[in-house]
Amino acid sequence: MKSENYLQINKKTWNNKVAIHIDSDFYEQEQFLNGKITLPKTDIEALGDVTGKRILHLQCHFGQDSLSLARLGAKVTGIDFSEEAIEKARSLNEKLGLDAEFICCDVYDTLQYITEKYDIVYTSYGTIGWLPDLDKWATVISGALKPNGKLVFFEFHPVVWMYDNDFNDVFYNYFKSEPIYEEETGTYADRNVENEYQTITWNHSLSEVFQSLIKHNISIKNFQEYDYSHYNCFSHTEEFVPGKFRIQKFGNKIPMMYGIVGELIEL
Structure with missing residues (x-):
């Protein structure tokens, strides 16, 4: 595999995962269809009251969190590069009678597809590892926000x-x-x-994340690290309280997630 082909290789993998994910216990699709809000409490608190807010959700997969935001009263646009995921998101939106919009494109191309500025850009959990260049990522966030608009970003x-x-x-x-x-x-x-899948990813240090955002006029308003994961998506975990998972051998000795709330500085 060559890294310049990362987009095609990763897109094929994510297209092939959509049907499996929808049918999995992990995504609790039946509960979601019956009204469950899939956003974790940490994210809901960081987002605040989203009633009437215009939210751009980057790398939204098949739309559960986007549609949860719509249920909470937001006007949501979800972005993902997987054709299969976006097709499913649109189908769910129609089935649930919600008013979200879904666009299929590479996250780096987002500004070519949107026609407005947003109150909030939201992206979460397992997103930036698929991106080779965080400077380009931060350019998208900055370019999509209204002056003093808010970034809410949670990641492993x-x-x-x-x-x-x-x-x-x-x-x-x-x-x-x-x-x-x-x-x-x-x-x-x-x-x-x-099923076997091929992937190309990149690790990104916290300093790389912070510097990319600061460079593009995102002022960091809050930063938190967490010694647990909301999701049981790693090996050898223990659920020490309901809905919180740690690597069993490490307990609370390592960080599992972090969250950033930022604001676009009005120049």
Whole structure:
């Protein structure tokens, strides 16, 4: 695999995962269809009252969180590069009678597809690892926000991505270096699936994230680190309280997630 083909390789993988994810227990699709808000409490608190807010949701997968925001009263535009995911998101939007919009494009091309500025840009959990260039990512966020608009960004902590899949060894660089080429069987949503997938990803340090946002006039208003994950998407976890997961051998010794709230500075 060559890194310049990362978009095609990763898109194929995510297109192939959509149907599996929808049918998995991980995404609790039946509960979602019956009204469940899929956003974690941390994210809802950081977003604040979204009634009447225009929200751009980057890398939205098949739209559960986007549609949850719509249920909470926001006017939402979801972006994802997977044709299969966006098709499913649009179908769910119609089925639920909501008013979200979904656009299929590479996240870097977002500004070519939107025609307005947003009150909030939201993106969360397992997103930036698929992107080689955070400067371009921050350009999209800055370009999509209204003056004094808000960024709400939650992500798995880069310390987690340093380890091999079994959390036995520090295997990868904390700082972005060479692309990470992997071949995996199954998916975090259903590890028993025998499908094989190829991926190309990058690790991004916290300093890289902060500097990319600051460079593009995003003022950091709040930053939090968490010693747990909302999602049981890693190996060898324990659910120490309902809905909170840690790597069993580490307990609370390593960070699992972080959250950033930023604001576009009006120049």
